[in-house]
Amino acid sequence: MNTLGYCFRVSSFGESHGTAVGCVIDGCPAGLSLNLEAIQQAVDRRKTQQNTFSTARKEEDRVQILSGVFDEKTTGSPIALLIHNQGAQSSDYEALKDIYRPNHADFTYQQKYGHRDYRGGGRSSIRITAPLVAAGDIARQLIQHKHITQVLAYVSQIGEISLTEPIDLDSLSHQQIDSNEVRCPRQETALRMRQHIEEVQAEGDTLGGIINTSIKHVPAGWGQPIFGKLQAELAKAMLCINTVKGFEYGDGFLSASRKGSEHNDSFAYQDHAISTKTNHSGGIQGGISNGMDIHFRVALKPISSIRKPQESLNTQNQTVPLTIGGRHDACAVPRAIPIVEAYTWLVLADAFLQHKNASISYETPSF
Amino acid sequence: MNTLGYCFRVSSFGESHGTAVGCVIDGCPAGLSLNLEAIQQAVDRRKTQQNTFSTARKEEDRVQILSGVFDEKTTGSPIALLIHNQGAQSSDYEALKDIYRPNHADFTYQQKYGHRDYRGGGRSSIRITAPLVAAGDIARQLIQHKHITQVLAYVSQIGEISLTEPIDLDSLSHQQIDSNEVRCPRQETALRMRQHIEEVQAEGDTLGGIINTSIKHVPAGWGQPIFGKLQAELAKAMLCINTVKGFEYGDGFLSASRKGSEHNDSFAYQDHAISTKTNHSGGIQGGISNGMDIHFRVALKPISSIRKPQESLNTQNQTVPLTIGGRHDACAVPRAIPIVEAYTWLVLADAFLQHKNASISYETPSF
Amino acid sequence: MNTLGYCFRVSSFGESHGTAVGCVIDGCPAGLSLNLEAIQQAVDRRKTQQNTFSTARKEEDRVQILSGVFDEKTTGSPIALLIHNQGAQSSDYEALKDIYRPNHADFTYQQKYGHRDYRGGGRSSIRITAPLVAAGDIARQLIQHKHITQVLAYVSQIGEISLTEPIDLDSLSHQQIDSNEVRCPRQETALRMRQHIEEVQAEGDTLGGIINTSIKHVPAGWGQPIFGKLQAELAKAMLCINTVKGFEYGDGFLSASRKGSEHNDSFAYQDHAISTKTNHSGGIQGGISNGMDIHFRVALKPISSIRKPQESLNTQNQTVPLTIGGRHDACAVPRAIPIVEAYTWLVLADAFLQHKNASISYETPSF
């Protein structure tokens, strides 16, 4: 299953050390003027080597649009996006050909398929998200053509260091998020996070973290009931990101210990608009957006490729010592920010297009 | 979007106070001998009136199999399951026709569709899960025809009361889980949970909680990489359950504060089988089961229908007092147990059937 | 695969002699006022016993709407349609349990599934189209809410008797088509067709025929290029009707012997509208409607259940004499008219809804 979405469908292909990674968008309406530079910038934001604790693999990552765009406008035909692989050092991986690295997909791919591309994780590499980030930017451009919707993801926790006070979401911007290497919008916390990463990196170890995301100015009515609930599509998309172990929206796990009277959001009518006084719901009720901001959080585990010596099994079922060389991140959480945002846009674009057939009175009232 | 699954597809239909609720299973292989009584028992386990704190609505919930089964065996044709609605008192809801109940889907359905069935929540009612629980039991029978896989869900938290020590999963059984009204397998905790519910119920308020689920004896190799990851399908299915606000698997949110060396699960080879010494991964790596038990947790908010007086808006945008009568649960978490299990089985059955086309050597090695 | 359509999806279930036959429509927009009587009339038009040469099985065929409609308006939720089976005499079929009837699906279902419902053809019976005809009428009402589109199917050939001159399509109406039992709009031909059927029926034999269909006033722009071409979706839908052996549109098989200069349709601009001077294309170019009428033809084989004695094999591979009793049509072509129309509407409704996302300028220019 390599396709996400129903009306705005993105199909992924490619392996880490193959010829190229890419994807095809099917279902993007015609006539949309694409800002091609913005697409490249989104991909650049995901790139490695933006800080000292990320993999040293040099990825040029030039996005090539093979089809579906003519005179810088979408034609309604599939948009194929391609990024050629370069700087891949497959020889790094030859040694790992017969070893199942702990917590990698080596063992499970072997079990499932009997035959696998072991170079750099092959299909299971985070590298396959590069063209998907480009697709996410096209999704963003599609929605922003009509709406002022914004998606803002930032790091709220790295290892043991977390934000202790809430961020002011009204003033939050991408510029602020990207103002430091760890993409935590509070500078003093960001500094401590960075020190934490460096210490752990020095031990040959890795760290995970938590990403908070806000979707602002999403119209009411998006999402499908029952098996297409907006939170369910967001949860699915997030859990498709390699290291994500958990998802919560609104008050999330905290709501388990709240009473109904504490958790309910009262409606208010002000300035000719309906809103809710609180937002424990996280902007979604019954699987459908209610016009308030949508908030969700994802937990990412530390990445599995550690420099510290480990033991593992080889394909002959023998215990062998394992030291992973190659070029790996000590903390991938900041680099996941553009991926989280891109997947969010993909889910939104699909909800946006699906919504158009909700009612025969094409225009449904908005908040 | 009212369909879940790709190879084992379940399509839901029906509203709380309409003629009937039902679903259609498409893709169930032929030749499976169905235990029809077990299907009814699964549905009965979801029913109301099993305790003092659930809604007093009397639901008979007899599952009728309309098609796809002949001589108690599946024929390969769609299996339509129907449960007629009875005991529905629509008049309870007439008063709510013009009011948006807080945290219900009233407002969002109205925004999305312009026209809605307001009786008992209509399509957004938890009642529509009744036939889906029946479908889940057919999924279970399909898998257990070949495998000894088991799904065990239990309540680990209600409001502020939670299990403080881990449950012994080796000995855990449905009998133990169902031995008390709150479906928490430790009796003393269950007792305190029940007291907590009763206190809150007396206040006219409601409680949420957390459900832990273990999938035992799932073969290695199930799940699809990239956009069909097993954890992503589970997350999606869980977030489709009405009150679920969060999902985590393996070490979940805790893994955000762990180091890679702490989180990695070492492989071991013993008695001609590969396993991992720890299971921080939660039984899934790269989106594919590794043969270890799969663990996940879901957080449920307190249900929104509280007896306590609230304020809300009516469809004329006026603030009005709101007192919800009708028959409602004070805590829906125990009743969600069969739903969580059923949706888990639906995801597994789909992964099971999808897996058969993974490799040309139909049989892939198992753990 | 029991589902047709992508945006307007219809899923079929049920067997000829089971409890009920039915279907579920998913994707019908909310707010459509349904004429419920018209739905029943469409189903009645398909019913048996409307003439002397159809099966004597008495089918009441009351359509029940289980969900998705409230206050006679669609709600956007799945619309489940149910028709209970009655008048089924399964005992007629007990004798055929172990015999593969020639040209029926007995042998192939047995090969595919190993287990089959042999009563009345089970799932392969034409009876399962009854609720689909109801679904087709909902599709019609959806389109006619916005457009003056019409679908007119009529019999142009029965056995050796065929229309020798073209029908005046401008004046053609359902009333004219239904004015005789064989549904051929030219009375003298209809009379000869009826005599032909009666002669063949007396021999214990059966006849096939050809149905012509015109779709009038379909807007330009419907249909999807490449693998969703309008003619391809129509062809697929038609070939899903039990006895259909061929499909052609526009000039069809005749175009194989025409030159390009003869076949090309010149454009003309008149009264502020673009049209083509001829319509060899049949109203579709590049898979997309061009605003001209769409014409197609389907060929139906004679039905296989003949009263004449035959030989066949039983499940022990022995040659046995076979005389099919039961109640069967001598010519099913006239009864196929409502099915052809219904399937056409289903394809059009899907194209209609898919088209809304073709361009960001929601409104595309029409013919």
Add this chain to the structure above:
Amino acid sequence: MNTLGYCFRVSSFGESHGTAVGCVIDGCPAGLSLNLEAIQQAVDRRKTQQNTFSTARKEEDRVQILSGVFDEKTTGSPIALLIHNQGAQSSDYEALKDIYRPNHADFTYQQKYGHRDYRGGGRSSIRITAPLVAAGDIARQLIQHKHITQVLAYVSQIGEISLTEPIDLDSLSHQQIDSNEVRCPRQETALRMRQHIEEVQAEGDTLGGIINTSIKHVPAGWGQPIFGKLQAELAKAMLCINTVKGFEYGDGFLSASRKGSEHNDSFAYQDHAISTKTNHSGGIQGGISNGMDIHFRVALKPISSIRKPQESLNTQNQTVPLTIGGRHDACAVPRAIPIVEAYTWLVLADAFLQHKNASISYETPSF
């Protein structure tokens, strides 16, 4: 809609004069050793310049496999196939930018999308089938890994010249079909067809024709009832080929004038195998293969780009003279042979993979 198939899914992208044309196969099982040379040969067979009456556009058409294959074996990951466009002379088309060519998709694409790639027909060009022919060969290799199934398509009619006697299908081979330029296996007829083409070409005109296809040694049990009937999937695939106007299988349109007793195929048991004495059904009953050869025919219209002067409309609704230059086929029917075969293989591969989940007794009996 740019995807064909359900289990073996092929998604097309690209335009005639864009960067590249390509497709992605999702769902091909792992472990299949691919003969890469055979894939290229299949594409070469579709190429232009193989005869004097085809377009002079020089297409190198080197298929590049970007992903999903490692060590010449499929990995279970998506197989992306790419063919770069070269030799495209877009300037030929600049003049046609504002003119709707008769029977092309110019007008309908403009109506649907408002914005179109007019160069060489853009997305509606037959050129997009080149990578799909490669995909078809992978489908063939997948099936032939397990079965001796064969697909043989040949030209039976060009314009007014048609085969008058049936071809001996037992001895028919690709070598025989390709032994002349028109791909008609009877040499004297082929010669007359070629003369006919040359005469018409001299007039600046074009010709259509008919292609017959036989699928040999297809196992019984393939195909899905109701909306996935094997004939319906074949019909859909065929009608997706640019110039195809009709499809029939078995006795096709002829069966409309046959009696049931003439059309029924009696079963016979011989040498421990069940077969039918005749094959009017064309190898499919109830939508499922019965183990006999499958026969179908498709009608292709003459291509629309004629050198003869025509009149047309421009985008300002003015009547303008039109003379189409560029490089075009006088008869595209022989070049359609590899496309018909490829699409047939795609349908079969999908039916093959879908069939594996038909029954819990994975192995169903075969003919």
